[in-house]
Amino acid sequence: MARKPTYEELEKTVKELERRQDKQTEKEASYGQDLFRRKLSEEALSESEAKYLQLFNTVPAAIMLYDAETKKMIDGNDAAFDLYGYSREEFLNLTYWDITAEPGKTKKTIPRVLSGEVKRIPLRYQKKKDGTVIPVEASVGLFMLNNRKVICGVSTDISKYRQAQKDLEKTNQELRDEIQDREQAENLLRESEEKYRLLVENANDAIFIAQDDAVKFPNPKGEEMTGYSADELAKMPFINLIHPDDRDMVLDRHRRRLSGEKLPSIYEFRIINKAGEKLWVELNTVVINWEERPASLNILRDITQQKKLEAQLHQIRKMEAIGTLAGGIAHEFNNALTGVIGNIQLLEMSFPDNKTVTGHTKAMKVSSQRMVNLTSQLLAYARGGRYQAKTVSLSDFVEDTLPIIKSNIDPSIRLETDLPRDVFSVKADPAQMQMVLSAVVSNSTEAIEGDGRIRITASNKEIDAAFAKSHPELNPGHYVCLSIVDDGKGMDEETVNKIFDPFYTTKFMGRGLEMAAVYGIIRNHDGWITVDSELNKGTIIRIYLPAIEAEEGVKKEAIVESATEMPKGEGTILIIEDEEMVMNVIRAALEWLGYRMLEAKTGKEAIEFAKTFDGDIDLALLDIKLPDIWGDKLYPQIMEARPGLKVIVCSGYSIDGPAQTILDAGAQDFIQKPFTVETLSVKLKNVLESD
Template sequence: MNKKRNSKNILDSMMLAAIFIATAYWILDSILNIFFFNKFNIIAELVGTDLYNIYIRIVVLCLFIIFGSHAQASINKFRRVEKSLKEGEERYRTLFEYNPIETITVDHDARVTEYNLVKANSGDKVPKIGDIMYKDYAGKHKINMYNELMECIRSNISKEFPEQIYNGNVLYIRIAPFSKGAIITALNITKQKQLQTQLQQSKKMDAISTLAGGIAHQFNNILSGITGNTELLQIEFAGNKKINKYSDRLFTLTRRMTRLTSQLLAYARGGKYLEKHISISDLVKETLPLLKHSIKRSIKVIMNLEKDSPIVKADATQIQMVFSAVMNNAAEAIEESGSIRVSLQKKDVDEKYALQHPGLKAGQYVQLTVEDDGKGLDKETKERVFEPFFSTKLQGRGLGMAASYGIIINHGGWIEIDSELNKGTVVNIYLPVSEETEEVSLSEEKEITDISKGEGTILIIDDEENVLDTSSLALEHLGYRVLTAKTGMEAIDIVETAEEDIDLAILDIGLPDMMGDKVCLKIQELRPDIKVMVSTGYMVEDITNDMKIKAQGFIQKPFSMSQMAMKLKEILGDKKETAS
């Protein structure tokens, strides 16, 4: 490059020198001709006629060569510019035609001059060359896009329109003016908006589920105190009919509250404590008679259940709650008379369907469908139906569908609603088929009523004073010696300094100063023989894997004395028999 540049500089210098000499000669020659009337040529006289003629020819030749080379250079430069312009035009044409965003160009009058391949192959209606943009073509927008386009062309200022709805799609439109008119690009962001909405909904559900879990924990702590004190009252005044009568009422109310907290926990994606292999077909058949009182006689229930439905691993009580909530909603949607169709079938979920439903995996599922011909749901209601306490009723006390969502997701399944106003509603529930084939009969589940007494020393670790007092009295009644601690550090101190053996620690995971898993680890380091039973109003998923390994048992608040006695016997065994 430097050599070429130096050669060009030398050539330019030679040309300038030649032009200067030639110009000087002609000026001198012209002056002499004027003054001497062309009778005397001083240069010819000085150098001689022959040399003068040679000199003239050399000058003319030099000028010819120099001007010829510069003419050739100009022609070459012109050709390079022409080639560059052609390449630029081809590059622009390629970029325009193969731009992945739909692109249309218009002139100063907003008439379409061309559009790219993406637009041509979009499957939508394409404009005609000469159509007035946003008048003859694509005129249905919420704002006057024609005026906006003309304003951009007049002002020579680009404009962007982030979310324009057109033919059911969300478009990101950009108008960029140029010398011959404007370039309009329209990016379809419908899928991105849908994903964004799903993400926002997911975050919203996660936030609400965290709140629901916290509320359930507080409720369960209070209910533990009420349940325990009511049981102690019945034991203390066993023969008093009045006390038994009122305490039974308390039990009824606490059971109702316990069911509510179970729904809250279910919504918070927890509470899968009693999973068994069950038949959904049998569960539906056993649940329907319990719902008769809440379904009007004018509503006909039609069942289409497969005889040999696959087995699923699930908590029967929670799945019953889901089915009950869906059936009650279906019944409420039918104002006078109508029908509810309940069907059950095996469903193979492929990868494509699984990708569209977060948390769902490809495989075999049991599909439970509840379809009604009621009034249906509008778009807003359908989007909010899984929110806690959202209801189509005026009082808005519903928790059923929100809890249903949490339960089904927590079981590795999916629940979806398809509904239109005045066209009824279809609810589809998917539960993964279990590899096990052995079914547990639902009727075999019985309530524990026996209270087994034992002996030994138990440390209760809980920050709720009413839970500490009630649990202490209950355990003392069962024959155990009781130590109590309100914080993790207090519990560690007791374990470290106590002279007697501590057989079991009943540990709440939500302590104010330390996490339950750290307390569990520390007290078992101090006394390797101590056993730990986790007691909490939170869900089982909140227990860390390390604690699940180290703890010997788990009990959900609120619990009865009989449940507590059974758990203690299961963990500690019969110490009296061991001693003898």
């Protein structure tokens, strides 16, 4: 029979059981705590994931995760699905190669992404589900997920900004860099407040806030444009910057806008900087809250240079319009003068020994010649005065011309020249250029009271693209510059702007058509003329003519006296002329010279003669402007009806234009109205006797 345990043994056994029970309880408690902690961790993780998913799907930029090795998509946000046009299921079945439009560039970029060298790609082209290619700005990063390398890409569609950039490039080449900087800055502005600050500080436009009639928070460009520091601007009313003539308008608009009235946000006005310079600016303004009170955010652009270019363009168009009118007037004058001069000569030819008649006709010819000179100036202003362009050395031309005009220069005025021998040659009409030099030197002479100096220099100039930008009338290239500098009275800005207007005059500048003709002649030679002047400091006139490199030295032509005896001839001449007085003079002259005539007053009559006249027509005198057709359109029809017909073009306009077109098409010669019977007889004989 087993021995009963003693009390001590029982007590020891109970304690051992209690110890074991306590240890099991601790284990269970610890396990319970572990379960509790895990439960809390899982709940926290679930909450974190929920926040991540919410953030992930609400970010407006397209975010995608793809395997760094296989390039297979792992995940993407709603913005990515919307951007590329895929559903979530479709997107997760793609690889990165399915959305890139530049696989070659991408292959080169990915190793740099994996190495950490590239984290931002400013421009990459990607494609949507429908095949549309879009430009994006991308940020990329590499991280580990479930023991594999994953690339996170964030893409922002910049299609709108790229299109805006292209549109702006078309309208203003000069602002291209600025627009690009601004576009990039606007992207940075959306990313963070710090980048916005950098944009403001580095903008090429002045940016500031106007509040309480003062300028606050001006950026560096605003300080540069106004010449005032930020502290100075804060202490002065901003209206002090505005040109006095524009102050009421600017202040009125500012206050009305702050009161809530809707007004155009962009307008132009003038400011005066600290140095006293007037600048044209374009203001783009919007009402904002600044420090919990109404204010305006203002972007100020300096458009002074643009205004100057607009003024130049306006001046050019005005001159061209007046030039067209002047050309028409000159044409009518020349037609009338053809009748006057022709009848004077016919009168002299009818009474060669009558001294009374020749005495009167001599005075009439002098007056007529003055009118001829006037119409020559009108044609020159109308850009129709380059009659006989030749290759000339500008230095030689000035040297040869100065003795002719020196007699009109006061002896108290010193004439200096600097005419290098290495100056390029130009293609110019010496007679017209003599008119230019004479007019400019004459005006310089009149501007000088008492002792003075006129300096004439010639030099080669290289017009580069930068200079041509601000002078749209010039193309880049080689030019010869003729400068005439005087130390006379000078002119104010208003006078300079009007100096080339016909008949504009002051006490000493721009008589009649002289300077207007100068402008027309230079423009007709594909050149440009500039005037810089200041009251009481003198004037500088610069004439730019395109340079040519002559293969041979410029030869001076000897002046040949014309024959005094008019050559007569024979044959049938078709006169195509609508002006009855001109027709009468030509008819009488041709009869006297021994020719037979056919007369056509319209293009239709001329074509009919060419087709139906039963006999030879040896030559046609073709006027440019007829009631039913222009001469350059009539010429090919006549030649089709009667091949081999010789033609002399006759016009009150210059040789440039339709007349030159007819000559280029095959006509033999050109005669400028008004012409003399001698000139007509020589032209007819030379053309008829030519092969």
